[in-house]
Amino acid sequence: MRIGFVTQWFPPETGTVVPSAIAEGLRGAGHDVEVLTGFPNYPTGRVMDGYRVRPYQRETTPSGITVHRAPLWPNHDSRAVARMANYLSFAAGASAVARTRVPRPDVWLVYSSPATAVLPVVRLLRRHRAPYFLLVQDLWPDSVTGSGFVGGAAGAAVENALTRFCDATYRHAGGIGVISPGMRRVLVDRGVPDRLVHDTPNWISDDHLLPDVTPGAGLRAELGLSAGRTWMYAGNLGELQGLDALVEAFARRPEAQLVLVGDGVARGRLEALAARLGATNIRFAGSVATSEVGRWIAASDVQVVSLQDTPLLRVTMPSKVQTALAAARPVLVHAAGDAASVVTDGQCGWAANPGDAAALDSAIGAGLRSPESELEAMGRRSRGLYEEHYSPRVGPHRLARALESAVAGQRR
Numbered sequence: 001m002r003i004g005f006v007t008q009w010f011p012p013e014t015g016t017v018v019p020s021a022i023a024e025g026l027r028g029a030g031h032d033v034e035v036l037t038g039f040p041n042y043p044t045g046r047v048m049d050g051y052r053v054r055p056y057q058r059e060t061t062p063s064g065i066t067v068h069r070a071p072l073w074p075n076h077d078s079r080a081v082a083r084m085a086n087y088l089s090f091a092a093g094a095s096a097v098a099r100t101r102v103p104r105p106d107v108w109l110v111y112s113s114p115a116t117a118v119l120p121v122v123r124l125l126r127r128h129r130a131p132y133f134l135l136v137q138d139l140w141p142d143s144v145t146g147s148g149f150v151g152g153a154a155g156a157a158v159e160n161a162l163t164r165f166c167d168a169t170y171r172h173a174g175g176i177g178v179i180s181p182g183m184r185r186v187l188v189d190r191g192v193p194d195r196l197v198h199d200t201p202n203w204i205s206d207d208h209l210l211p212d213v214t215p216g217a218g219l220r221a222e223l224g225l226s227a228g229r230t231w232m233y234a235g236n237l238g239e240l241q242g243l244d245a246l247v248e249a250f251a252r253r254p255e256a257q258l259v260l261v262g263d264g265v266a267r268g269r270l271e272a273l274a275a276r277l278g279a280t281n282i283r284f285a286g287s288v289a290t291s292e293v294g295r296w297i298a299a300s301d302v303q304v305v306s307l308q309d310t311p312l313l314r315v316t317m318p319s320k321v322q323t324a325l326a327a328a329r330p331v332l333v334h335a336a337g338d339a340a341s342v343v344t345d346g347q348c349g350w351a352a353n354p355g356d357a358a359a360l361d362s363a364i365g366a367g368l369r370s371p372e373s374e375l376e377a378m379g380r381r382s383r384g385l386y387e388e389h390y391s392p393r394v395g396p397h398r399l400a401r402a403l404e405s406a407v408a409g410q411r412r
Helices: 017-028 080-100 115-122 152-172 181-189 217-222 244-251 267-276 290-298 319-326 338-345 357-369 372-390 395-411
Strands: 002-006 032-038 057-060 066-070 107-112 132-136 175-178 197-199 230-234 257-261 282-286 302-306 331-334 349-351
Touching: 002 017, 002 080, 002 115, 017 032, 017 107, 017 395, 032 080, 066 080, 080 115, 107 115, 107 395, 115 132, 115 152, 132 152, 132 395, 175 181, 175 395, 181 197, 181 338, 197 395, 217 290, 230 290, 244 257, 244 267, 244 282, 244 357, 257 290, 267 282, 302 319, 319 331, 319 338, 319 372, 331 338, 331 357, 338 349, 349 357
Parallel strands: 002 032, 002 107, 032 066, 107 132, 132 175, 175 197, 230 257, 230 302, 257 282, 302 331, 331 349
Antiparallel strands: 057 066
16 A cells, blocks of 8 residues: 555654654554654644754655655644644645655555644545545544643633544545544444544564563662662653652652653652652652663563543553553553553553552552562463554554555545
8 A cells, every 4th residue: 555644753752662662563563654754843832953944854764654744833832823834834834745745655644643634634534535544643623622721611622623523524534543542432322433544553562672571679779770679750740641640659668669760840749749748769760761671670570551540541542551561561550541541451560540549558458569570471361462553563563454444445
């Protein structure tokens, strides 16, 4: 298949592991992929060194994928108007580039985050009679209205307008991919025909991980960590992660070590909380190089996933879940919904709903009481789940089948 992949975010931007894996995975599966994206400016809102916004730029990745860059207004402001201007500027610039520079594909694959990324494809429907397939990464308007960007009467108007927009893009799509079971339920409840919805969970590469390395005192000593059973959270220390409850829970369990790898807006508050509670068993490691993340994860006994409890986050599948499974580690999920179900259904760890301090303490206690053999068995089940559902061996082929169904539906 000739696939036109539309994504506002693409390497070398930070946080583009998933769109990169999609493009590389589909190419590795034998498909011709051309990427339509913007000039890299995430997450700072400033164009990265080595680039400047221009009407068009063409690149080729080391693996041979053609990348078409379209002009946009670089911005990652917290103001709703500025952020929407960034989204719409990419839609406008990409529409022009798609019309004049991108060869007609058999199918357009749209990385639907933001949802406005579909606009260049919608505008091409008459000229390029190729179906489009939406790969929904986060639900709109939920992610906009739930972020606090807009509120009051303005928020209600924005929600109504975005709902109508999303409903229209769903109606005209040749197929819709979702990354969690909960997303399917939400879309079907909103009137999307179930036959159009495909389960396409994100996959990740395990090239940076060390699943065969068992945690031990030697590796921990190399990283400056204490001996003893270790839980590790690796990711953004932000507000949506709900990490305060984790700090409080581990402060009550001094025999358990919690290591937080990463940085974010909540780090200062979390460090102050740990200090106030006298939690010397909690270590803030800060950001580490991507090349070193695998060693840090390998030093842990249990990986931690944490999210606040909101309707939107219950149907979110953070990539930390796939990473923990790929690393062959048991998982403590401090979250509700799909992320928790994957781990508990697969018997790969424990889950505790945010706000339930007793359940979280019980889950930590269960991890402390588990013998090494039981943790190793959980880790093997984690790895098996990854290889069956979330690895590059299966993910690209699953997505390609969904794209082929969209092409077949267009031809009927």
